[in-house]
Amino acid sequence: MTASLTKQPNVDQWLSIGADGRVTIRSGKVDIGQRISTAMAVIAAEELDVALDRIDFAPVETGVSPDEGVTSGSNSMQDSGQAVRLATATARRHLVEKAAAALEVDPSTLELADGLIRSRDTNRSVTYWDLQGDQPFDIAIDPEVSVKAPETYQLVGGQTTARGMTELATGKTEFVHDMTVPGMLHARVVRPPHYHARLKELDESVAQRLEQSGFRVVRDGSFLAVAGADEYAVIKAAERLAAAANWNMGKGLPTRDIYESLTANERVSLPVADGIPRKEPVPPLGDPPTDAALTLSARYEKPYHMHGSLGPSAAMAKSEGEKLHIWTHSQGVYVLRESLADGLGMDEEDLHIIHAPGAGCYGHNGADDVAVDAALVAKAIPGTPVLLKWSREDEHAWEPYGTCMAMELRASLDADGSVIAWSQESFGDTYMMRPRSSPDGDGPRRLLPLRYRAEGVDDPVPQPAMRYHVGIHRNLDPLYIFPEPRLVKNLVRGLPLRTSALRTLGGFANVFAIECFLEELAEAAGIDSVEFRIRHLDDERARDVVKAAAEALYAGDTPPNRGRGIALSQYTNSKAYAAVGVELEVGDDANIKLHRAVVAVDAGQVVDPDGLAMQCEGGFIQAASWTLHEAVTFDRDGVTSRDWDSYPILRFGNIPEIETILMDRPGNPFLGAGEAIAGPAGAAIASALHNATGLRLRRLPFTPDAIRAAAME
Amino acid sequence: MAKITLRVNGEPHEIDTDPSTPLLFVLRNQLGLTGAKLGCGLEQCGACAVLVDGVSVLSCVRAVSEFEDNDIRTVEGLMENGQPSAVQKAFIDEGAAQCGYCTAGLVVATTALLSQDPNPDSTANDSALSDHLCRCGSHTRVLKAIKSLTVEGASGDR
Numbered sequence: 001m002t003a004s005l006t007k008q009p010n011v012d013q014w015l016s017i018g019a020d021g022r023v024t025i026r027s028g029k030v031d032i033g034q035r036i037s038t039a040m041a042v043i044a045a046e047e048l049d050v051a052l053d054r055i056d057f058a059p060v061e062t063g064v065s066p067d068e069g070v071t072s073g074s075n076s077m078q079d080s081g082q083a084v085r086l087a088t089a090t091a092r093r094h095l096v097e098k099a100a101a102a103l104e105v106d107p108s109t110l111e112l113a114d115g116l117i118r119s120r121d122t123n124r125s126v127t128y129w130d131l132q133g134d135q136p137f138d139i140a141i142d143p144e145v146s147v148k149a150p151e152t153y154q155l156v157g158g159q160t161t162a163r164g165m166t167e168l169a170t171g172k173t174e175f176v177h178d179m180t181v182p183g184m185l186h187a188r189v190v191r192p193p194h195y196h197a198r199l200k201e202l203d204e205s206v207a208q209r210l211e212q213s214g215f216r217v218v219r220d221g222s223f224l225a226v227a228g229a230d231e232y233a234v235i236k237a238a239e240r241l242a243a244a245a246n247w248n249m250g251k252g253l254p255t256r257d258i259y260e261s262l263t264a265n266e267r268v269s270l271p272v273a274d275g276i277p278r279k280e281p282v283p284p285l286g287d288p289p290t291d292a293a294l295t296l297s298a299r300y301e302k303p304y305h306m307h308g309s310l311g312p313s314a315a316m317a318k319s320e321g322e323k324l325h326i327w328t329h330s331q332g333v334y335v336l337r338e339s340l341a342d343g344l345g346m347d348e349e350d351l352h353i354i355h356a357p358g359a360g361c362y363g364h365n366g367a368d369d370v371a372v373d374a375a376l377v378a379k380a381i382p383g384t385p386v387l388l389k390w391s392r393e394d395e396h397a398w399e400p401y402g403t404c405m406a407m408e409l410r411a412s413l414d415a416d417g418s419v420i421a422w423s424q425e426s427f428g429d430t431y432m433m434r435p436r437s438s439p440d441g442d443g444p445r446r447l448l449p450l451r452y453r454a455e456g457v458d459d460p461v462p463q464p465a466m467r468y469h470v471g472i473h474r475n476l477d478p479l480y481i482f483p484e485p486r487l488v489k490n491l492v493r494g495l496p497l498r499t500s501a502l503r504t505l506g507g508f509a510n511v512f513a514i515e516c517f518l519e520e521l522a523e524a525a526g527i528d529s530v531e532f533r534i535r536h537l538d539d540e541r542a543r544d545v546v547k548a549a550a551e552a553l554y555a556g557d558t559p560p561n562r563g564r565g566i567a568l569s570q571y572t573n574s575k576a577y578a579a580v581g582v583e584l585e586v587g588d589d590a591n592i593k594l595h596r597a598v599v600a601v602d603a604g605q606v607v608d609p610d611g612l613a614m615q616c617e618g619g620f621i622q623a624a625s626w627t628l629h630e631a632v633t634f635d636r637d638g639v640t641s642r643d644w645d646s647y648p649i650l651r652f653g654n655i656p657e658i659e660t661i662l663m664d665r666p667g668n669p670f671l672g673a674g675e676a677i678a679g680p681a682g683a684a685i686a687s688a689l690h691n692a693t694g695l696r697l698r699r700l701p702f703t704p705d706a707i708r709a710a711a712m713e
Numbered sequence: 714m715a716k717i718t719l720r721v722n723g724e725p726h727e728i729d730t731d732p733s734t735p736l737l738f739v740l741r742n743q744l745g746l747t748g749a750k751l752g753c754g755l756e757q758c759g760a761c762a763v764l765v766d767g768v769s770v771l772s773c774v775r776a777v778s779e780f781e782d783n784d785i786r787t788v789e790g791l792m793e794n795g796q797p798s799a800v801q802k803a804f805i806d807e808g809a810a811q812c813g814y815c816t817a818g819l820v821v822a823t824t825a826l827l828s829q830d831p832n833p834d835s836t837a838n839d840s841a842l843s844d845h846l847c848r849c850g851s852h853t854r855v856l857k858a859i860k861s862l863t864v865e866g867a868s869g870d871r
Contacts, residue, residue: 033812033849161805168813169804169820170797171748171788178747232738233731235754310752310760310848311814359752360812360849392753610808618811618850644757644846652842655852 004028004083008066011094011137014087015044019133021115023050025084026058028068029076030331031163033360034674035611036076038163040084042607046148046155047088049112050128057163060355062337070332070434072363072501073470074575074672081607081670089145091137098131150666156607157664162614176329176356177314179387184316185216187227187377187388188238190245191398192452194638195459195498197247198222206244210237217241218380221454225377227386235391252636253496259301259699262406262427265494268464269425272487275469275477275573282488285410289421292412294524300409300513301699303631304497305402306641308649311359312395313366317378318385322350324378328371329358332434336368339435339443340375343450343457362622364434364500366390366399369448376449396647397639398448401632402502403429404495405472407513411482417525419536423486424476426510430462430491431471433500439463448498464491469572475507475679478514479570480536496634504675507571508623511679512686512700515567519687520696529687533568541602541663542570545579548600548661553581558691561585562595565687567680576603576673577663580620580680582656582688590704590711592628592689594656597681602663603673612673613660619677620658625650627682629701717777721746722790732778737761739777740787748788748817752846759845762818763787769825771844788817791824800824803858811849819845819855823862832863 008014008028016024025044031037041055058065068080092112099117100107109121118125148156167173192198199222207217215228215237226241228234254261270277288295316327324346330336333353341348353371361367374388390398405428412421437443444450445460465471473489522532530550537543546568558564563586568579583596599616606612629648633640641647682700690696695710715732718725721744728743735754740746740763752760754773761773764786791798797805800823810816819842826833826841833841838859847855860866 033810035811162808162810164813165805165808165810166797166801168810168816169788169801170792171746171817173813174747175750175814177750178741180742180745180747230731231742232734308848309814310758310812310846311750312752358812359814362848389751392755392757614808614811614851614854617853621850621852622848643755644753649846649848652845652852652856653839655856658853 002079002082004066004068004079005086005141005143008083009140011087011091011139011141013066014084014141015091017128017132019129021054021129022056023048023054024056024058026065027080027084028060028066029071029080030060030355031057032071032329032331032358034615035162035608038160038611039077039608040081041163042155042160043081043085044088046153047085048092050115052155052160054115060333062333062351062353067334070335072331074571074674074676076672077607077670078672085147086143086145087141089147090139090142093145094137094139095128095131099126102126102131150605156605157609159610160608162611173357175311176316176327176358177311177389179316179327179356181385184385184387185227185229185381186231186234187225187374187386188234188391189373189388189394190224190226190238190242191394192222192247193249194253196250196252198250199224200246200248202246203244206240210240216381218377220376221456222452223376223449225373225388227377227381249637253634253638254494255636258303258404258495259406261495262404262492265492267427267493268491270464270489272473272476272489275473277464277466277473277489283486285423285486288412291414292420293415295410295412296520296524297410298517298520298698300407300509300516302405302509302512303700304404304499305502305626305630306396306632306647307362307365307399307502308647309359309361309365309395312390312392313370314358314387314389315371315374316385316387317371317374319378319382323352324350324375325352325354326371326375327354327356328367329356329361330367330371331361331364335434335436336371338437339447340372342437343444343447344375363402363502364400366395368435369398372447372449393642396642400433400498400500403431403499405506405509407509409513409517411517411521413521413525417527417532419480419482419521422478422482424513425488425490426472426476426506427490427492428472428506428509429495429499430465431499431501431505432462432465433460462491464489469574470505472506474505474572475510475569477573479539479542479568479573480533481538482536497632497639503622504678507675508626508678508682511567511569512682515569515680515683516686516698519565519690530566541577542568544663545577545600545602548663549579549581549598552598552600552659552661553583558583561692563688563690563692565684565689565691567683567687569676569679571672571676576601576671576676578676578680580677580684582684584685584688584692586689586693586707590707592685592702594624594654597656598659598661599677600661600663601673601676602665602671603676604665604668604671606662606664607670609662612662615674616660616677617658619675620681621650621655623678623681624685627685627700627702629703631701715778718781719777719785720783721785722787730777733776735773736763736775736777736780737772740772746787746789750814750817752814758815759818759822760815762821762845764821764825767825767828769822788820791820798824799862800827803861804855807854807858807861809851809854809858811851815845815847819847823855823859827859827862832865833859
C-alpha cells in the first residue's frame with residue numbers, strides 16, 4: 001500500500017458521484033501542466049466505465065483533498081494514480097452489487113455503459129446517479145480489488161485531449177495571477193539586495209507619502225511590502241519604497257569560485273549503498289585493482305540552475321478573524337499549511353490553503369514563499385483580499401536554485417573491457433528545502449519571508465537526506481552491474497546561494513556524469529559505447545530502451561559535420577527507463593545546433609500516451625536548455641541573473657525534431673516519467689558534441705565560450 | 714489620470730487611467746481580459762503579446778496611451794462565433810501547452826505569422842516566435858500546430 005492509501009483509506013476521500021451525473025475525483029496531487037489530471041481522469045473513467053467528460057477533477061484544498069504530501073519526484077502516477085484506480089474499482093464493484101440488489105438479479109447478468117447498469121436478463125436498468133447520487137459510499141478501498149485487464153481497456157493508452165486545453169488556448173484559464181475579487185488589493189514585496197542584507201533604515205517620509213496616497217505599507221523588521229488598489233501603481237510604489245530603503249549589506253555573498261568551494265568547504269560525507277546513505281565512515285578510494293588494464297578519472301561539474309517559471313510566483317490571501325485563506329500554486333498545500341501555521345503561531349485548522357493554477361514550477365520555486373508574503377500582508381490588512389505577485393527580478397533572484405554540483409569519478413577496466421572498480425563522489429548543497437516541518441522541525445525556517453521579520457527565524461541548516469535516491473544521491477547509484485561501487489554523497493556547507501528541489505534533484509548531474517564517463521571508458525577500451533552499456537546491464541527493460549533509441553538514432557549515415565550521441569538512465573533506479581539520442585552540429589560561431597533527438601521511454605503501463613510523449617519532449621527541451629545555456633551568476637552584492645537576458649534559456653530556433661518511442665508494458669505498474677529524460681538528455685548532448693568535434697566538455701553549460709576554450713586546450 | 718479610448722476585440726472602451734500604464738495592465742485589470750500574461754514586464758518573454766492592427770505586439774511596457782488609434786485583439790478576441798479560431802483549434806489538437814502561461818502569447822504570435830505568411834518555413838517560424846519563451850518545453854507542439862495550419866501541412870498527413 002502506498003502512503004496515499006494508508007493515510008486516506010476510504011472511497012469517499014477519493015471520489016464522489018453526483019445526482020447530476022458527474023463524477024468528482026479528489027487527488028492530493030496538483031496539475032502543474034504535466035497533465036496529471038488528464039491521466040487520473042482516464043484511469044477513473046476506465047475503472048468506472050463512464051465517459052471521460054463526466055469526470056471532474058476537484059481543486060486540491062486543505063481539509064478536503066487527500067493529503068499526499070508534495071506533487072514531486074515523478075510519484076504522482078505511482079501514488080495517486082494507483083490510489084484513484086483502486087478507489088474507482090472498489091466503487092464500481094460496490095455500485096454493481098447495489099444494482100444487482102435493486103434489480104433483483106445476479107451481478108453476472110449486468111452490463112455497464114457510461115454509468116448505466118442494465119440486466120441482460122430483465123432489461124431493467126439503474127444508473128450510478130440513481131444509486132449513489134450525492135450519497136457517501138462509506139466503504140474502505142479494497143487494495144486487492146480486481147481492476148480492469150489491459151486487453152479490455154477502452155480509454156487507458158488511447159488518445160486523449162488534455163484537460164483544459166481549450167481554456168488555455170482561448171485565454172479562459174484562471175491562474176492565481178488572474179484572480180479578481182471585490183475589494184481586492186494588489187501587493188508587491190521589496191526585497192533586500194541579497195539574502196544577508198537587513199533593513200538599516202527606511203525614509204519614513206516616503207512611506208508616509210505613499211500611505212497618504214492610499215497605499216498600505218507593511219513593514220515587519222526587514223520584511224517590506226506595499227499594497228494598493230491599482231496593480232501598476234503598486235509596482236511604481238514598490239520602486240519608490242525600494243529607493244527609500246537603506247540596507248546593511250553585511251559581509252555579502254561568498255565570492256570564492258563555486259567549483260573550488262564544492263570540494264574545499266566543510267562538508268558532511270556519507271557512503272551510499274543501494275541508493276541509501278549509510279551513517280558510516282567513508283571508505284578510502286585506495287589504489288586501482290592490481291588486475292586493472294585501464295583506469296580513468298574524471299570530474300564533471302554543473303552550475304546553479306533556476307526553475308525559471310515563466311510566470312513570477314503569486315498568491316492571494318485573506319485574513320478573516322482567526323482564519324487565514326490562501327490561494328496558491330504551491331505543490332504541497334498540507335506541507336505549506338503545517339510549516340506556515342507553525343511560523344505564524346496559528347492553529348493548522350485556521351489556515352485554509354487552496355491550490356490554484358500557476359505557471360510551471362519544476363520543483364520548489366517561489367510558490368510557497370510568495371504565499372507567505374501574501375499571508376503577512378493580508379494579516380496586516382484584515383478582511384481585505386490581497387493578491388501579491390513577485391516581479392521577474394524577485395523570481396530570478398530569490399527562488400531557491402538547483403545546487404551547483406561536482407562529480408568525481410574513477411573506474412578501472414580489466415583486459416576484456418569490463419568494469420572491475422567504480423567510484424563516484426558527488427558534492428553539492430541541499431535539494432531538500434521544501435517547507436516540510438519534518439524531520440528537523442525547521443519548517444518555518446524554510447519559508448523565506450519569515451527570516452526577514454522582526455522576530456525572524458534563522459536560516460535553516462540542511463542535514464543530509466537519508467532516504468532512497470533523494471537529494472544529492474539521486475541516481476548516484478549506477479544502473480549498471482559494477483562490482484561494489486564506491487559511492488559517496490557530500491553535503492557541502494558554506495556555498496553562496498539558496499537551494500532546494502529542482503526537477504530531478506541530483507539525478508540530472510549524476511546521470512550526466514555517469515553517462516559521460518561511460519563514453520570515455522568505452523572509447524579508451526575501444527568498445528562501441530552502446531555495446532559497452534548493454535554488456536554491463538542485466539535489466540532487460542533498460543537494454544530494450546537503449547537498443548530502441550540506438551536503432552532510431554543511428555538509422556542512416558550521419559550527415560556531414562554532425563555528431564551523434566546516446567545515454568541511458570532509469571530514474572531513481574526504480575521509475576521510468578529512458579534512453580536519449582541526439583544529433584547536433586557545432587557552427588562556426590561555436591553555437592550548438594540541435595538537429596534531432598530520439599527518446600525511448602518505458603514508463604510501465606501507459607495511460608495517456610500523448611501526455612507521456614509531451615513530458616518527454618518537454619523534459620528534453622528543458623534539460624537541453626540547462627546543458628547549452630544555463631548558469632546562475634552572482635557577486636558579493638547579490639545574484640546578477642535577474643532577467644532573461646542575464647539568464648538565457650533555449651528558444652525557438654534551436655528546437656530539434658524529437659521522436660518519442662513509448663515502450664508500452666500493458667498491465668505493468670505505472671512508472672513515474674516526468675523527470676526521466678533530463679539526465680540522459682544532458683549526457684547525450686555531451687556525447688554528440690564529442691562525436692562532432694572530438695571535444696570532451698565536463699563542465700556545464702556548453703556555451704560557445706566553453707566550446708572555444710576546450711578547442712584551444 | 715486621463716480618459717483613454719481603446720478599441721479591443723471589436724468593442725470601443727473608454728477608460729480612466731494613468732496614461733503611462735502599460736497596455737497589458739489595462740487589458741487585464743480594467744477590461745478583465747486576463748488571457749495575456751505578465752511574465753517579465755521587460756519585453757523579454759512574449760507572454761503578454763496581443764494583436765495591434767494584426768501585428769503581434771508585446772504589451773507589458775508600452776503605455777496604453779500609445780494605442781488609442783489602434784485595433785487591439787487579445788487571445789480572447791480571436792474566438793470566432795464563440796468557437797476557437799483555427800489557430801486555437803490547432804493548439805488544442807496538438808496539445809501545444811503544458812502549464813499554458815506562455816500559450817496566449819504564442820497563439821497571438823502564430824495568428825499574426827500565418828496572416829502575413831500562410832506557408833512559413835522554419836526560419837519564418839523561428840523569427841516570429843523568437844521573442845517567446847516557454848519553460849515547460851511545448852515548443853515541438855507549437856511548431857506542429859503551425860505546420861498543421863499551412864497549406865503543406867493541411868494537405869499532408871492531417
